[in-house]
């Protein structure tokens with residue numbers, strides 16, 4: 336351990352890695368549950384990075400699409416900043432070693448996804464963009480002398496001293512505790528998909544960082560806005576489902592019902608490429624009525640462009656080149672989180688949040704496709720750069736107090752909570768189901784139940800539908 340107070344970053348996805356790299360030369364300790372930073376949602380991301388890279392495209396057009404997808408609930412200044420930063424972010428990632436897909440003449444191959452008016456998505460390795468990005472940033476972080484890795488640990492408490500967050504406590508897989516003192520703590524712990532019965536997130540996306548931040552007194556923002564991806568591979572009895580990327584619809588795949596009829600005809604002018612909340616609700620309804628399928632049999636170059644989806648389907652006995660893929664909506668992204676400014680400040684001294692764990696308002700009520708890796712990297716770099724220049728408090732002398740996340744739910748109760756969250760706080764919600772779920776959560780003792788309560792309360796309070804938050808009782812009124 337270095338002598339000066341280090342920066343502690345919890346989470347080694349796109350946001351955590353970018354923050355750590357940008358904080359140089361400040362000493363950083365990067366803490367994550369998995370070893371070597373595997374297991375993040377970023378590494379699973381199949382969509383790419385949205386950026387106005389084409390000569391005919393403009394950041395302002397990217398901003399317009401971001402605001403439309405977010406139902407104009409977004410912070411417009413944050414959207415302007417992010418979309419302006421997007422081309423620079425792609426260039427920076429290329430300089431870190433991310434090999435973006437290019438045409439033979441060297442120009443970027445730009446794909447199209449839902450809600451985008453033009454093709455503006457860059458990919459690396461086709462639908463394996465997140466894995467390529469995390470691999471490149473991880474390699475840089477492992478080479479960087481200012482970054483120290485600590486994998487296989489769970490953060491279970493924040494340390495409070497001299498009126499600020501001053502460190503944290505971890506527990507490793509063998510149950511050993513360790514106290515880490517710090518001038519600044521960054522939560523880059525990702526989303527909350529693991530609190531629901533159907534998600535495209537990895538199991539570790541359970542909202543643990545969000546729960547810790549709330550326990551420390553940080554404010555929450557927009558907790559009710561949960562994005563449902565329309566097309567995860569529908570595997571019965573599985574919670575964490577492989578994603579079937581929206582880029583397939585950009586390449587011509589069509590959603591169909593159990594009779595083979597196109598699902599999106601007449602629903603939205605953008606058809607299969609309508610904003611994600613619109614498509615997810617349609618697929619959700621079709622699933623209640625016999626099922627939904629993505630017919631991608633007309634798509635070409637599967638190994639080159641969609642190797643991840645191809646492998647996932649083949650592993651489960653489906654050949655998407657010749658047969659439609661059974662799909663279901665699944666929790667994909669949390670627009671809400673710890674309320675922060677664009678610099679990642681939570682308002683709690685010493686505590687910062689970035690990436691999906693944070694809510695700086697950029698995504699509004701529903702995130703535009705391929706804006707999440709972008710946000711993680713751009714905001715991570717902004718936060719890291721700022722932390723590198725902030726004065727660092729000396730280690731305090733005052734009394735120490737632990738802010739605990741609290742005990743976890745047992746496995747059976749967690750399964751029940753996930754099921755209840757899916758039915759009550761899924762793509763369609765109403766007051767009766769939300770209240771019933773809230774009552775049930777009140778009977779359960781565990782931090783996941785407290786976090787679920789916070790989300791359910793936010794969903795109850797927002798009585799009108801907006802973006803991904805659909806109140807069917809409001810629609811019927």
Ligand code: SIN
Nearest residue numbers: 381382580581704705
């Ligand atoms: C996808 O590939 O469909 C997901 C992209 C994203 O989450 O933005």
